[in-house]
Structure formats: structure tokens, C-alpha cells
Amino acid sequence: MILFKQILLTCMVTFAVSVNLNAQTQQHKSLLKADRFYNAGEFQLAEENYRKAREKEKEIKSTFNLGNAVFKQERYEEAIDHYTAATQLAPDNTKRSDAYYNLGNAQFQSSKLEESIDSYKEAIQLNPANDHAKYNLMVAKMALRQAKNQEQQQQQQQNQEQQENQEQQEQEQNQESQNQQEGENKEQNEQEAQDSTSQEIQEGAAFDTSRLDKQTLDSLDAMKLLQVIENEEKKVQEKLKKFNSKRKKPEKDW
16 A cells, blocks of 8 residues: 555555654654555554554554554454544644544444544545545445435334234234124024023923813823823923934033
């Protein structure tokens, strides 16, 4: 990656380290070593050396470049912290604009779209010539609009599913209530029919001598009268057998 500038939606490349070789300090050595690892794609080793440089002194180069190293390892939340610190350490608006640009990229990757939009706007305000920030601002706005539309569609679908489930539950409850009422009505009708038939049979169970006038009674002797009563009793028993055979057998009580 080239120094300091980087293309869209990735971090700016490291600040260049320009140091008089005769006056190199341990911090500068760590920075130079870290830059070499970074450019070679050894981001974990680059991170270790940027941290060593920061232990000596927290300044814009080590802080900004440490954010780049962890960004490349997809630790975006941690990168946000380093870039935020870099915005405070930047010595001029151009470097501060780059720090906000990278901050916006890390926020974008963390799905913090509204925050990334604010960072891109700040980068543009600090440096109106920051075309990368302008482009990424447009991308972030489009992504936010799409995310909101998707969220709205999901909410509408969820509301529709809830309404359909509620309607189905109400329909099932109404059907259950209707079936229960029909069952109760059927049971009541069967019971009334059984009671009516039973009453009719019981009413006919006794031989009604009132239907015989006095002349008939006088003309019958005891044996004939007994025969008549037995015949009537047989008729009653036959009716009872037919009635019982038509009744439903009770369910077994297990």
C-alpha cells in the first residue's frame, strides 16, 4: 500500500516516517520496522512494533498507523478507538481529515452507518479536497437508506405475520366454540329424545284397567284377565329391548 493515501473504504496507509539516520531513536526504529511489516502485509508484527513506538510517546504517527494495523486484521471497534485518538493528535487539518476519513471507514465496517456519515462530513469540512471522503459519504448514505428500507420491510412483514397469526387463532377459537356448541346441542337433543321415549314406555308399562269398562271386567274371569295383563307386559318388555338396543353403548372407562 502506498504511503498515507489509500483508496475507498479501506484505511489510509501509514504516515511516512522521515528521520535523520544519525539521530534515530528507539521509537523511530520501531516505527520504521513497523512500516516495513505493514507494507509486507505482516499486520500483526506491524501492530506489535507500532505499540512499542507508542509506549515511548503517543503521537500521531504511531497512533494512526496502529489503527491501520488493527483495521487490516478486521478489529474495527479497536481501530475506531485509535483513529479517534489520532483525530486529537493530528497537527493540522489535512492529517486530521485523514484520521476522520479512516474513522468513518472503521465505523462503516462496524455497521455504524450514521456515525460514519458524520465522520466523513467532518473529514470533508477539514479538507474539502478529500475526494475519498466525498465518495464514501455518498456510499454510506446509500447504505443507510437501504438498511432503513430493509428494516421497514422486515417490520411490515413481521406485522403482517402477526396479524395473520392472530386471525388464524381467532378462526380456530371460533371453530372450536362452534363445534363445542354443536356437540352440546346434539347431546341435549339425544338426551331429550331418550327421555321422551323412556317416558312413553314407562307410561305404557302398567296395564291400564281404566280402558276396560265395567261390562268387560264382568265378562272376564280371573284367568283371562291375567292372560291379558301378561300379554301387555310382554309388549312393554319388547319395547324396552328395542329402545335399549338403539341407545349408544357407553365408552369404556379405562
